[in-house]
Amino acid sequence: MTESSPAPLNPDAWERRYQEGTTHWDLGQPAPALRALLESAAAPPAGTAIALGAGRGHDALLFAQRGFQVTAVDFAPSAMQILAQEAATLNLSLKLLERNIFDLVPEFTGQFNYVIEHTCFCAIDPALRPAYVQLVADLLAPQGELLAVFFTHNRPGGPPFGVTKAELQQLFAPYFDLLTLEPALVSVPSRQGEEHFGRFQRR
Numbered sequence: 001m002t003e004s005s006p007a008p009l010n011p012d013a014w015e016r017r018y019q020e021g022t023t024h025w026d027l028g029q030p031a032p033a034l035r036a037l038l039e040s041a042a043a044p045p046a047g048t049a050i051a052l053g054a055g056r057g058h059d060a061l062l063f064a065q066r067g068f069q070v071t072a073v074d075f076a077p078s079a080m081q082i083l084a085q086e087a088a089t090l091n092l093s094l095k096l097l098e099r100n101i102f103d104l105v106p107e108f109t110g111q112f113n114y115v116i117e118h119t120c121f122c123a124i125d126p127a128l129r130p131a132y133v134q135l136v137a138d139l140l141a142p143q144g145e146l147l148a149v150f151f152t153h154n155r156p157g158g159p160p161f162g163v164t165k166a167e168l169q170q171l172f173a174p175y176f177d178l179l180t181l182e183p184a185l186v187s188v189p190s191r192q193g194e195e196h197f198g199r200f201q202r203r
C-alpha cells in the first residue's frame with residue numbers, strides 16, 4: 001500500500017476519513033470476538049503484540065489493559081493521535097507507529113508473540129493478501145500467533161473486501177498451523193454472521 005494505491009486505499013484517503021469523522025467501521029469498542037477470547041479459558045498468555053491498521057486502537061488498548069506489551073501501527077496520523085490521547089487518559093503504555101504496515105520488515109522481524117488483526121486485512125488491496133501473510137509470518141516469533149477477526153461477507157468490491165474461509169486457509173497454510181478458524185460466536189449486530197475468528201500459529 002503506497003501513495004500510488006487505488007484512491008480509497010491510499011494513506012491520504014484514510015486520513016481524510018478520520019478528519020471528516022466518516023469512520024463507519026469504527027465500533028467504538030474492541031471487536032467482541034477478541035474481547036471474548038481474552039475473557040475465555042483459552043485466553044493466550046500476555047506477551048508482545050502488534051495491532052495492524054489499528055485505527056483508534058480499541059483492540060490495542062484492550063490487549064494493553066490485559067498486560068500485553070502492545071505496538072499499534074496505522075499510517076493515518078489522526079488515528080494515531082487519538083490513540084495516543086486515549087492511552088494517556090487510561091494511563092496505558094503502548095508503542096505507536098505511524099507507518100505503512102508493509103514497511104515494518106526487516107526492522108521488526110520476529111519481535112512479536114502475537115499479531116492482532118481486526119479490519120486491516122479487509123482494508124488492503126486484495127492483490128496484497130500474499131504480502132500481508134508474508135508480513136504476519138515475518139513479524140511473529142516462532143510459535144507466535146495471529147489472533148484475527150476476518151470480515152467474511154460476500155458482497156462485491158470494497159473496502160471492506162470480503163474473504164472466504166477457504167481463501168484464508170489457502171493463504172495462511174504455507175507458514176501457519178490453523179488452530180481455529182470458525183464463524184465468530186459474538187459480533188456487533190451489523191456484522192452478525194459475517195465474521196470469522198481465527199487463531200493461527202507460526203510454524
Ligand SMILES: C[S@@+](CC[C@H](N)C(=O)[O-])C[C@H]1O[C@@H](n2cnc3c(N)ncnc32)[C@H](O)[C@@H]1O
Pocket residue numbers: 001014015025026027052053054055056057073074075076079099100101102118119120123124
Ligand atoms: C477499516 S479501518 C480499521 C481500523 C481499526 N482496526 C478498527 O477496527 O477500528 C482500516 C485501518 O487500517 C489503516 N490502514 C490501511 N492500510 C494500511 C497500511 N498499509 N498501513 C498502515 N495502516 C493501514 C487505515 O488507516 C485504517 O485506520
